[in-house]
Amino acid sequence: MAGDAFDFSVPPFDRLTDGERAKVRAVADIAYYRPQEKVIVAGEPVDFLYVVMKGLVAERQGDEVITVHGAGDSFGAMALIHGAEAADCEAQEETLLHLLPRQLILDLCRVNGRFERFFTHSVSERLAERANVESARGMAAFMVARVHEAYLHPPITVPASTTLRDAARLMKHHRATSLLVESPDGRIGVLSGSDLREAALIEEKPLTTEVGDCASFGTIMIDADEFLFNAQVLMTRHSIRRLPVVRDGHVIGVLELLDLLSYMSSHSHLVAVQIDRAGTLPELAQAAQALDPLLTGLHGSGVKIRYIAEMVSDLSRKMQRRLYGFLATPDLQQHSCLMVMGSEGRGEQIAKTDQDNALILSDEVDPDSLRSLCDQFTEAMISFGYPRCPGNMMVSNPEWCRTESQFRDEIFHWVMTPSERSFLNLAAFLDSEAVAGDPLLLHRLRAYLFDRLTDNAGFLANFARPALSFDTPIGFFHQLVLERGERKGTIDIKKGGIFPVVHGVRALALEKRLHTRNTFERIDGLVGERLFDTAFAADLTEALQFLMEMRLAARVQQNRLDANGSDNYVQAAHLTKLQHDGLRDSLRIVKTFKQLVAHHFKLGSF
Template identity: 30%
Template sequence: MTDLDLPEVTDFLAEHAPFAAVPREDLERLGRHLTVRYARRGTHLMSVGKGNDEVFVVRSGAVQITDENGSLVERGGEGTGFGTTALGGQPSRFDVVAIEDSLLLVMSSEVFTDLAGRCSAVRDFFSEQREARLRHALVSLPHQDRHSAVLQTRLRDLLRREPITTTGDATIRAAAELMAREQVSSLLVVDGDRLTGIVTDRDLRTRVLAAGLDTGQPVSAIMTAGPVTSSPDAIAMELILEMTSRNIHHMPVVDGDRPLGMLTSTDLMRLERANPIHLVGDVAKAKDLDALVLLSQRLPRIVDQLVHEDATADGIGRIVTAVGDAIEKRLITLAEQALGPAPVPYAWIVLGSQARLEQGPGSDQDNALVLSDEARPEDLAWFESFAAFVVDGLVACGYPPCPGGIMASNPEWRRPLREWQAMFARWVNEPTPEAVLRSAIFFDLRILHGERRLVDALHAQIAATARQSGRFLAHLARNAAHNEPPLGFFRGFVLERKGEHKDRLDLKRGGFHAIVEIARVQALSRGLPQVNTLARISAASGAGALAPETAANLHDAFEFIRYVRLTHQARQLREGRQPDNFVSPEELSSFEKRHLRDAFHIVRSAQQTVVQSYPLGFVT
């Protein structure tokens, strides 16, 4: 560009983001390396799948950017920049067409890379564009190779009839006659237009017939008061999650307090997605381990169906966890039936992905026992046998043992409360690498069965001590920043170099698990109680530990990477293989490859933020 044009171009760039934040002397240096290109209306400036080695800024005119599916991503006029995602030989994921006669300022990849390296505002601006595109990709996911959108159906559209109601003072006999006449398995109990309770055919069996109750008694004597309800604007996927996690088969749909109707697990059969609800119910009734093993074999098909419909990765994780919880609870009940009652109160806790409601196919088991301080030496044999029964049962049901031995069958993870409290205090006050590793999984803790007061006491200590220990948080932060995303030069993938997963991409270590670690340390730094990763991200953002933009980007990256993993694992399950976290690049679609790069870049940026937030240089 000639010196005569330089002031005008410099002034133009200074009026548009991100160049407005670039020092004047750097803008002038940039201007000397720009060229001008004219594009007539209709000119294709970039095409999906084709390489690019230039970055463009619209000087005048306008361009339209669409994705590989033809969906509109952006229309931009003066100051619009594009081309950064296809640098370094990467195929473009977008079509860019001039929709008006346009003048373009063009810089080579070398010039752009130099500028971005010297000016964080430029680097961050184009990173934000990348993040916006990942969000666009997530919105597009339900339409990628999926059969329908049934799980997005609003509950109001599933209601097939007016609500069948009775009043609390109606007799049990009259209620049973009404249910028979209307051929329904439940009634809504109302006071005027307000829902007050629900009575089901199970209530009639267990609370009336089995108990020999007089059927002239009022329905209010046997109803479930204040039942769980759902909004008519909720979607079917949310209903399935709620009913699966609670193991219930009837859900009143209400507008405020006014009942609109009842949805049952039978209604959901129309969506062909009732399987997890019925599976959880069947698990709760299993008579022995053999029955549980057979039931557990139904889970892979459910996962495969959900992956190929419009369920989110988070939703699938919650359903898989609900099934895992049900199996583990049933094993606990069977163990107590076989061994007799526990000698002292206890709490069975789950850790890791199960505690976070993020289990996937093939997840190993992580669990522990918190015993009452009343436990005597002679009581420990019972708990040893109890833990072995449950852990071995989980293995038989397809939940592999934890490679690190984090299981209640290991005496190290089966202790009275006072010992847990003392051990945790040592972990925080003397954060050795092993202590940090053990405590990290212990922060992801959820009670599954037993005395909640034991776990509440431990939770209170964890929340109080971790937040106050800057040195310990720095160790956790170092771990969060240590496992870098598998991105190399020019944002190519870094594959495993040896071992059984050679030449495959690890989606866990520097991918979704890195986000788990980032969310954990940021939540703990504010003393937040959430355990689920997405809930931690949201809470950390609300508490000021994460910028809102960073939180939104991490949410999207977490969802997308887990979606790719679930797709991979569903394929492995169909082929009769053990699911894992290592995917071959050849099995990824171009859509998945492109947006995985964006997701990994977001993880890397968030890790850099963590490094800046904690004095990692003093951690040894």
């Protein structure tokens, strides 16, 4: 029977029960189509859901190819289920199709909601679902646990007027390691056991001292329904060991580090502690080596790649802040600003990428006097596993260690005499984030840059142009286009997918004077500026996340194989069906986005 050859491993048929699969086998038929033979004629009734067994089918609106369906793909569902007008569907080569009758599909949709939702999801939802299916193969329960699922210490709240003696007695009675302190104005602070010991033993404060004078206010809190992983991100970023947990505006408990670590196996907070405690360069180098195993552990965990990248970027910044603290005197730190750029500046780092850093100095500091310090910084980063920047965008390059006034002159030059190099420098500077020292030095320069760029359409168009520099590796029939020569059989997902999105969004954000650095936050901001609608923004976000996840997977695979290849490339032959389809959908979205950028900046006329 025709149904015996039906592949139930591909979506949405993998969602069917055994009984439902039996019904498909009983009625599935097979049809053969010659090249250029019409499968569906636009406007005519559709009686079957078609599933490609072998071959290619192009779906067209007029002369434009909307999409191409290959083995495992289904088409005709919208016309079949929702009565939408069908597009022309034509075989592009000898093609075998499974034909599933209309009534069967309607019956399956009526009794199986997961099956029905497959046909109503947007592209972004399909990409997210594919990512979830892939990650579920290695997903650990703790990575999707909610905060309230971990052990929460009962909240013990005391007024700020409570004495240290009474606080100590309360903590002993309740066997608590911390207290919540409520100030007269309603703010909530935290008094830890170490805070109490430091006040009483080191600072020798009287035991009658009020805890309001010793507690830490401006407390970071987390919602009980947040992912436990997000609590880990907060602890890592802010170097804290406990988080008050709130629900409906009320504190319901306190999550402590040890309890969080009972759920989490990646131990990113321990990496942060290791960085903080490093007293020598070798100890800091040892902490840096923990980043690669951390990435390997997080890959396939179910955590969205944007949050993994955010955490890795935070750890890398923390490490460079610590390194700069080793090398720079306290006085120099007060009169300088160490900044990072590129993916690290955007909070999108998923590996130990090439160094992209710079040093802004107060005008009274002589840059030439810091050459040795800057060389030490770069060499230390190399020893930590961060390669030199091919473009020499590092503090050891005098061009990237300047006074505030000198950088201001450089920015003026980038804007007034645009060139490929000045655009590259400008792009890096737009993504910069202060890591150590005085952040106001960078803040003033960024403000100056935005002030210089007012309604300069020609400049902005040329700045955006590199987003179109590389071909998107997807063909006319939406098939993946593979590299040839030395990289035969691979796809460069950075040039073909990630870079066009990152830079195109950066250019649009610059035009709209959005000061955010992160690409995902820029996309959200551009929705507010009405450049994107919500649906397209969701598609673009999911496409970028999918491409970043593919890049991380390539990175992890290379580490396992001890390979020397670039993590920009993925081997097409190694892709699963889900990965192949997700990559194809993502690149289609990238291609549409590039068309939007070209139209918006009128690049055809420049």
